[in-house]
Amino acid sequence: MLKIGVMQTLTVVSAAEFGVYLSETAQGREKVLLPKKYVPAGVSIGENITVFLYRDSEDRMVATTKKPYVTLGEFAVLLVAQQTTIGAFLDWGLDKDLLLPFREQTRDLAVGDRALVRLYEDKSGRLCASMRKVYPLLRTDSPYSPGDEVEGFIYDSSERFGLFVAVDDCYSALIPRREVHGGLRPGDQFHGRVTKVHADGKLDLSPNQQKQFQMDVDAQKIMSVLKEYEGVLPFTDKASPEVIEQHFGMSKAAFKRAVGRLYRQRRIEITRQEIRLVSEQSDK
Numbered sequence: 235m236l237k238i239g240v241m242q243t244l245t246v247v248s249a250a251e252f253g254v255y256l257s258e259t260a261q262g263r264e265k266v267l268l269p270k271k272y273v274p275a276g277v278s279i280g281e282n283i284t285v286f287l288y289r290d291s292e293d294r295m296v297a298t299t300k301k302p303y304v305t306l307g308e309f310a311v312l313l314v315a316q317q318t319t320i321g322a323f324l325d326w327g328l329d330k331d332l333l334l335p336f337r338e339q340t341r342d343l344a345v346g347d348r349a350l351v352r353l354y355e356d357k358s359g360r361l362c363a364s365m366r367k368v369y370p371l372l373r374t375d376s377p378y379s380p381g382d383e384v385e386g387f388i389y390d391s392s393e394r395f396g397l398f399v400a401v402d403d404c405y406s407a408l409i410p411r412r413e414v415h416g417g418l419r420p421g422d423q424f425h426g427r428v429t430k431v432h433a434d435g436k437l438d439l440s441p442n443q444q445k446q447f448q449m450d451v452d453a454q455k456i457m458s459v460l461k462e463y464e465g466v467l468p469f470t471d472k473a474s475p476e477v478i479e480q481h482f483g484m485s486k487a488a489f490k491r492a493v494g495r496l497y498r499q500r501r502i503e504i505t506r507q508e509i510r511l512v513s514e515q516s517d518k
Contacts, residue, residue: 235258235264236257236258236264236266236287236295237287237306238287238288238289238295238306238355238359238361239286239287239288239305239306239307239353239355239361240286240287240305240306241284241285241286241301241305242284242285242286242287243282243283243284243285244256244257244258244266244282244283244284244285244297245257245258245259245260245262245280245281245282245283246268246277246278246279246280246281246282246283247260247262247265247279248265248279249279250267251270252267252269252270253267253268253269253270253272253273254267254268254273254277254279255267255268256268256283256285256297260280266287266295266296266297267294267296267297268283268285268296268297268298268299269296269297269298272285272297272298272299272300274299283299284299285297285298285299286298286299286300286301286302286305286328288302288328288330288361289359289360289361290330291330293360298328298329300327300328300329301327301503302326302327302328302332303325303326303327303500304326304351304352304353304363305353306353306354306355306361307352307353307354308352308353308371309350309351309352309353309368309371309372309404310326310350310351310403311348311349311350311351311387311389311400311403311498312324312325312326312332312348312349312351312363313325313346313347313348314334314343314344314345314346314347314348314349315331315345316331316345317343317344317345320333320335320336321333321334321335321336321338321339322334322339322343322349324349324351324363326353326363332353332361332362332363333360333362333363334349334351334362334363334364334365335362335364338351338362338363338364338365338366339365340365340366340390340420341365341390341420341421347421348387348421349363349365349389349421350365350368350387350389350390350400350403351363351364351365351368352364352367352368352371365389365390368389368390369390369398369406372400372404372405372406373404373405373406373435374405374406374434374435374436375405375435376401376402376405376407376431376435376437376490377486377487377490377491377494378401378405378428378431378437378487378491379428379431379487380428380429380430380431381427381428382427382428382491383425383426383427383449384401384402384407384425384426384427384428384437384439385401385402385423385424385425385426385495386399386400386401386402386403386405386407386423386424386439387399387400387403387422387423387424388409388418388419388420388421388422388423388424389420389421390420391419391420392411393411394411395408395410395411396408396409396410396411396412396413396414397409397414397418397419397420397424399424399437399439401437401439402491402494402495402497402498403498404494404497404498405437405494406435406436406437407428407436407437407438407439408436408437408438408439409424409426409438409439409440409441410438413429413438413439413440413441415441418441424439424441425441426439426440426441427439427440449488449491449492449495452482452484452488452489452491452492453492453495453496455482455483455484455492456482456489456492456493456496456502457496457501457511459481459482460502460509460511461511465510465511465513466508466509466510466511467481467508467509467510468507468508469507469508469509470504470505470506470507470508470509471486471489471490471493471494471504471509473486474486493509500512
């Protein structure tokens with residue numbers, strides 16, 4: 235069964251003037267069109283292509299070789315590209331922007347704003363974004379310790395608790411109500427320091443405007459090594475401290491912080507086995 239909303243590898247089963255048709259196997263009955271502009275040069279019937287499936291403006295399932303900024307069940311900070319009578323449309327790296335319905339918004343948005351959203355499939359089978367129920371998806375395995383400098387995105391607020399932050403756009407953190415000052419509000423970028431790491435891995439933060447020079451240096455070192463390896467590292471930020479020290483001369487915590495920054499800047503992508511340099515051609 236073809237899966238909407240995720241990257242998957244499908245087989246070319248037939249060709250047409252306007253593209254090629256893909257299926258799970260060479261004999262698969264369920265097919266999806268990969269438009270001509272996305273078909274790799276020289277591809278032939280029987281070859282495999284990794285694609286993302288979604289629905290076009292006419293509600294037809296269609297494939298693309300572009301990788302979106304977020305896939306089904308995951309979350310990301312996305313830019314508001316348009317506001318309409320049915321909701322906001324977000325830039326998620328594909329030709330057709332992603333709908334964030336009004337009912338799924340937790341605050342008012344304008345063009346140019348950013349929002350932390352998760353991708354879900356609605357009852358009609360269309361992919362949509364939601365600002366709700368994102369908190370449980372945030373990671374709690376950050377490399378940070380008390381005193382570390384961090385940056386993140388303020389995505390929600392609570393009169394009781396304070397401001398909720400996605401550190402590096404992925405780690406769960408809170409600016410306690412007693413620490414909230416300076417006009418900080420949801421939608422703002424945050425620079426600060428870690429004041430506490432809770433037993434469950436969640437972070438408490440305090441505003442701090444110091445620059446993160448070392449993280450910039452470490453990120454540049456990672457980019458240099460990536461280029462030496464022709465854009466692919468055969469390991470991720472879960473590699474052993476010894477491997478990281480051997481290749482980069484830095485601690486695992488420093489490596490994870492720098493990798494987090496590069497990932498948030500969309501300069502790299504991380505798979506289960508490797509870290510890849512994002513080429514300029516793959517940027518929207």
